[in-house]
Amino acid sequence: MNTANNFDYIFCGLGMANLSLLVRGLEEGIFDHKAVLLIDPKPLADRGNDRTWCFWSDEALPFDFLVSKAWSKMHFFTQEGTHIPLRPRRYVYQMIRSADFYAYAQAVISQFSNITTVVASVSHIDSKIGRVTAGEQDYEAPVVFNSISPDLSSFGEHPTLLQHFKGLMIETPTLHQFEKHEMYLMDFRCPQTEGTTFFYVLPVAPNRIFVEYTFFSPKVLAEEVYREGLKEYISKTLKIRTFDVVEEEFGIIPMTSFPFKRNEGKVVNLGVVGGDTRGSTGYTFRNTQFVVGQLIKSIKKGKSLEVNEPVSAVHQMFDETILRVLLAQKEYNGAQIFADLFSKLPTHLMLSFLDGSTSSLENLRVMSAVKAQHFIKPFWNAYKNQKMKPS
Numbered sequence: 001m002n003t004a005n006n007f008d009y010i011f012c013g014l015g016m017a018n019l020s021l022l023v024r025g026l027e028e029g030i031f032d033h034k035a036v037l038l039i040d041p042k043p044l045a046d047r048g049n050d051r052t053w054c055f056w057s058d059e060a061l062p063f064d065f066l067v068s069k070a071w072s073k074m075h076f077f078t079q080e081g082t083h084i085p086l087r088p089r090r091y092v093y094q095m096i097r098s099a100d101f102y103a104y105a106q107a108v109i110s111q112f113s114n115i116t117t118v119v120a121s122v123s124h125i126d127s128k129i130g131r132v133t134a135g136e137q138d139y140e141a142p143v144v145f146n147s148i149s150p151d152l153s154s155f156g157e158h159p160t161l162l163q164h165f166k167g168l169m170i171e172t173p174t175l176h177q178f179e180k181h182e183m184y185l186m187d188f189r190c191p192q193t194e195g196t197t198f199f200y201v202l203p204v205a206p207n208r209i210f211v212e213y214t215f216f217s218p219k220v221l222a223e224e225v226y227r228e229g230l231k232e233y234i235s236k237t238l239k240i241r242t243f244d245v246v247e248e249e250f251g252i253i254p255m256t257s258f259p260f261k262r263n264e265g266k267v268v269n270l271g272v273v274g275g276d277t278r279g280s281t282g283y284t285f286r287n288t289q290f291v292v293g294q295l296i297k298s299i300k301k302g303k304s305l306e307v308n309e310p311v312s313a314v315h316q317m318f319d320e321t322i323l324r325v326l327l328a329q330k331e332y333n334g335a336q337i338f339a340d341l342f343s344k345l346p347t348h349l350m351l352s353f354l355d356g357s358t359s360s361l362e363n364l365r366v367m368s369a370v371k372a373q374h375f376i377k378p379f380w381n382a383y384k385n386q387k388m389k390p391s
């Protein structure tokens with residue numbers, strides 16, 4: 001297929017997910033001699049570092065060579081100030097800057113003449129016939145990869161929280177106090193009035209620290225709330241009085257039990273809209289790489305583009321349970337729940353649980369670390385909901 005508006009593959013949205021598939025696929029040769037169309041309103045060259053992707057892993061992952069910093073020591077602080085050192089054993093916490101990822105993607109794409117790029121917004125996708133409307137044009141392909149993020153108001157009755165955060169990359173005139181490979185995974189030394197609220201601290205160089213103020217709550221807050229909270233935390237808790245802000249990021253990640261569809265007619269959904277985001281944590285990057293790996297194998301073998309989901313039904317049920325408990329925010333709030341989990345369980349077990357790779361026995365061990373009376377009803381409701389989901 002190669003007429004003006006007909007392609008073999010169309011990619012709608014060029015963010016982390018579709019770029020992962022495109023770049024890995026190009027490098028493996030699966031798009032050789034195929035007509036590929038990319039549609040996104042934001043050219044890669046204009047984006048800068050609009051986000052950082054972090055994940056933990058105990059194995060080599062695609063795009064490892066783009067990891068700009070890694071940490072092997074983590075810390076947790078309870079709301080009362082108790083320090084819990086976390087020892088992740090085999091796991092290493094890693095960061096990829098989106099600017100590096102986009103630049104690499106751009107460099108790979110530019111080597112292929114079979115790729116057409118359209119800078120426009122997709123206004124409609126007809127999944128039945130694989131027709132995509134962008135600007136005044138219609139384009140068609142037998143396979144459409146879609147990673148346009150979902151509308152945040154589209155989750156209906158399904159338990160949903162927003163993970164919203166502002167992060168600052170700061171530069172300090174003097175060296176900071178952090179050891180070389182240590183970071184704060186969760187620091188709850190702040191008010192919990194707006195929902196589950198914590199700071200996340202990634203020292204990236206002796207005079208550079210990324211500090212993020214994160215909320216799990218139903219609504220985004222006014223800009224000054226993040227700004228003031230960050231200022232106070234940096235000066236009073238981190239005791240850094242003088243600093244320059246060199247980069248900023250703001251993000252909203254849906255934490256939801258909404259049953260995202262992977263395949264819809266000729267459309268394969270990827271990334272947030274494909275359900276790659278872990279409902280209880282917001283982490284997405286690693287899950288997407290797992291899905292992309294399977295899609296590449298299927299394309300190579302000419303198989304149907306269905307995948308084993310990165311988050312099993314059981315782990316989705318735990319996610320929904322945790323979401324329900326966090327939404328209730330009663331006497332047992334997020335700060336206490338995470339403190340119980342991280343103080344009572346080995347870090348590597350918690351990280352495997354949050355990765356969705358724990359066994360049934362390990363899941364039971366995790367659940368035994370929290371106050372059962374607050375989890376029984378949410379668990380039962382999540383169980384019933386899970387049963388009703390289309391498989």
Ligand SMILES: Cc1cc2nc3c(=O)[nH]c(=O)nc-3n(C[C@H](O)[C@H](O)[C@H](O)COP(=O)(O)OP(=O)(O)OC[C@H]3O[C@@H](n4cnc5c(N)ncnc54)[C@H](O)[C@@H]3O)c2cc1C
Nearest residue numbers: 013014015016017051053054121122251271272283284285
């Ligand atoms: C600031 C931030 C930090 C994050 N940090 C982490 C992290 O540390 N670890 C982790 O695992 N996850 C993280 N996430 C969650 C997740 O990994 C990211 O959101 C990731 O970018 C999701 O990839 P995606 O491809 O689904 O969406 P995106 O990367 O958001 O890409 C969507 C693309 O669609 C395009 N688009 C939008 N509308 C249209 C339209 N109408 N037509 C065509 N194109 C359109 C956009 O321009 C964009 O390029 C973070 C999210 C944010 C927002």
